[in-house]
Amino acid sequence: MSVARFWRKIPQRYNLIGTRCVACGRYFFPPRSFCPSCRRNGKIIDYQFKGEGTVITYTVIRTASDQFEYATPYVLAIIQLDEGPRLTAQISCPPEEAHIGMRVKKVFRRIGSDGKSGVIHYGTKFVAA
Amino acid sequence: MKDVAVIGVGCTTFGEKWNHSFRDLFIEAGALALEDANLSGEQIDALFVGNMSAGRFIEQEHIGALIADYAGLATKHIPSTRVEAACASGGLAFRQAITAVASGMSTIVVAAGVEKMTDITPGQTVDTLASAADREWEGFMGATFPGLYAMIAHDYMHRYPLTREQLAQVAVKNHFNGARNPIAQFQQEISIETVLSSSLVADPLRLFDCSPITDGAAAVILAPLEIAKQFTDTPIKVLASAQASDTIALHDRRDISTLDATVEAGKRAFHQAGLTHRDIDLVEVHDCFTIGEICAIEDLGFCTKGEAGQLTEDGVTALHGDLPVNTSGGLKACGHPVGATGIKQIYEVVLQLRGEAGKRQIEAERGMTHNVGGTGATVVIHILGAC
Numbered sequence: 260m261s262v263a264r265f266w267r268k269i270p271q272r273y274n275l276i277g278t279r280c281v282a283c284g285r286y287f288f289p290p291r292s293f294c295p296s297c298r299r300n301g302k303i304i305d306y307q308f309k310g311e312g313t314v315i316t317y318t319v320i321r322t323a324s325d326q327f328e329y330a331t332p333y334v335l336a337i338i339q340l341d342e343g344p345r346l347t348a349q350i351s352c353p354p355e356e357a358h359i360g361m362r363v364k365k366v367f368r369r370i371g372s373d374g375k376s377g378v379i380h381y382g383t384k385f386v387a388a
Numbered sequence: 389m390k391d392v393a394v395i396g397v398g399c400t401t402f403g404e405k406w407n408h409s410f411r412d413l414f415i416e417a418g419a420l421a422l423e424d425a426n427l428s429g430e431q432i433d434a435l436f437v438g439n440m441s442a443g444r445f446i447e448q449e450h451i452g453a454l455i456a457d458y459a460g461l462a463t464k465h466i467p468s469t470r471v472e473a474a475c476a477s478g479g480l481a482f483r484q485a486i487t488a489v490a491s492g493m494s495t496i497v498v499a500a501g502v503e504k505m506t507d508i509t510p511g512q513t514v515d516t517l518a519s520a521a522d523r524e525w526e527g528f529m530g531a532t533f534p535g536l537y538a539m540i541a542h543d544y545m546h547r548y549p550l551t552r553e554q555l556a557q558v559a560v561k562n563h564f565n566g567a568r569n570p571i572a573q574f575q576q577e578i579s580i581e582t583v584l585s586s587s588l589v590a591d592p593l594r595l596f597d598c599s600p601i602t603d604g605a606a607a608v609i610l611a612p613l614e615i616a617k618q619f620t621d622t623p624i625k626v627l628a629s630a631q632a633s634d635t636i637a638l639h640d641r642r643d644i645s646t647l648d649a650t651v652e653a654g655k656r657a658f659h660q661a662g663l664t665h666r667d668i669d670l671v672e673v674h675d676c677f678t679i680g681e682i683c684a685i686e687d688l689g690f691c692t693k694g695e696a697g698q699l700t701e702d703g704v705t706a707l708h709g710d711l712p713v714n715t716s717g718g719l720k721a722c723g724h725p726v727g728a729t730g731i732k733q734i735y736e737v738v739l740q741l742r743g744e745a746g747k748r749q750i751e752a753e754r755g756m757t758h759n760v761g762g763t764g765a766t767v768v769i770h771i772l773g774a775c
Contacts, residue, residue: 370528
């Protein structure tokens with residue numbers, strides 16, 4: 260991932276800045292700049308998510324791509340934020356502690372990097388709330 | 389619109405084909421299909437090639453032209469188009485070929501699929517396949533393809549009665565069929581114990597729940613039904629072609645365990661063909677992971693949600709069951725060269741409908757194919773029938 264590609268998503272990745280459609284009230288994370296419900300009648304504004312939610316489903320990744328092999332085994336989950344939207348993120352916890360329905364909150368963590376000399380990717384992971 | 393028929397099919401053997409290049413693979417499949425249809429290359433009007441990621445697998449783009457060139461058709465200057473929808477690229481290439489023939493724009497059209505996956509490291513392959521999902525918001529976070537399907541499996545098993553053994557039975561059944569298919573990557577039968585003792589890839593999915601990394605190519609030739617008998621005594625009619633989309637990311641789906649694109653495309657296909665589920669004699673579904681076959685059987689409407697595990701355990705989906713699923717061995721045992729899979733599914737159904745499926749032959753007049761891109765963001769469904 261190029262420096263620019265990572266850099267332009269820093270607010271979203273570091274601080275869970277998503278969006279909200281003022282017209283219909285829906286929240287979006289990952290952020291959308293076009294409301295799928297209101298389409299051209301929607302009005303999208305930025306929204307910082309509180310960062311708390313519930314695990315909908317999860318897995319423990321034991322075979323990863325080269326970039327994430329160092330971190331195996333790691334817990335990956337789909338989390339429903341309290342405002343409604345769902346996202347995919349890692350949970351920092353021992354694999355045996357992850358479960359469906361688990362309450363979690365956001366933390367700022369290293370996610371990966373572009374090889375040994377490339378940009379270090381930071382972002383949001385979750386821990387037990 | 390004209391009625392369309394398949395007049396010829398060809399497929400390479402599937403596997404880790406270290407001695408065969410990308411070009412070797414599609415030339416072999418194409419030549420087999422032309423021979424099957426008693427055609428020469430000069431009679432072809434257009435080519436559609438399904439390919440997911442030659443750019444990353446072999447660092448080659450511009451696949452349409454490359455294939456036309458190495459098929460010896462460069463001097464004929466026929467149109468050749470690459471079609472991409474991740475693992476549904478093959479099914480979508482077939483659909484594009486159908487529209488070309490049905491519209492009257494072309495007469496003899498080749499739909500092919502090809503993928504050469506073993507020229508990069510397994511880690512690079514895992515990353516390349518992850519590009520079928522949302523790179524920015526799934527891949528970036530460490531999601532792998534088995535990981536995404538594992539999350540479907542966890543959600544499913546939390547909500548519906550599906551045992552680990554029933555899930556394993558999907559792989560056991562598909563290996564049984566693969567052992568009767570001479571092109572299959574794995575031609576060995578396995579037991580439930582084989583699956584349950586294999587290593588965990590992404591909980592709860594184990595190695596034997598996952599389709600393999602495969603090289604291979606397949607090609608089929610289409611023509612208007614009205615002239616199909618000029619080429620073959622056994623044309624196979626296209627009864628329906630349907631396609632549907634959904635969110636690219638799994639987390640944005642209405643329901644994690646239901647592929648809504650399968651539900652929608654399935655309804656459209658049955659409506660187009662004017663058929664019901666009872667009219668379908670076999671289905672080739674997209675079992676990239678065992679849970680994928682469970683969801684597909686239900687989402688296509690062959691049973692209600694939560695029943696497919698029991699159906700599998702009871703042998704309903706076995707080779708000589710009431711609804712044979714994946715007689716080819718499926719993606720699990722036949723192999724999954726991603727861009728070629730959708731065409732191989734057509735190849736299998738055509739062989740079954742012609743009565744040329746050898747040791748895995750079943751009695752069949754109509755068959756369905758179900759090809760999925762990503763975790764269900766694209767679904768392509770076809771229904772074929774004997775004439």
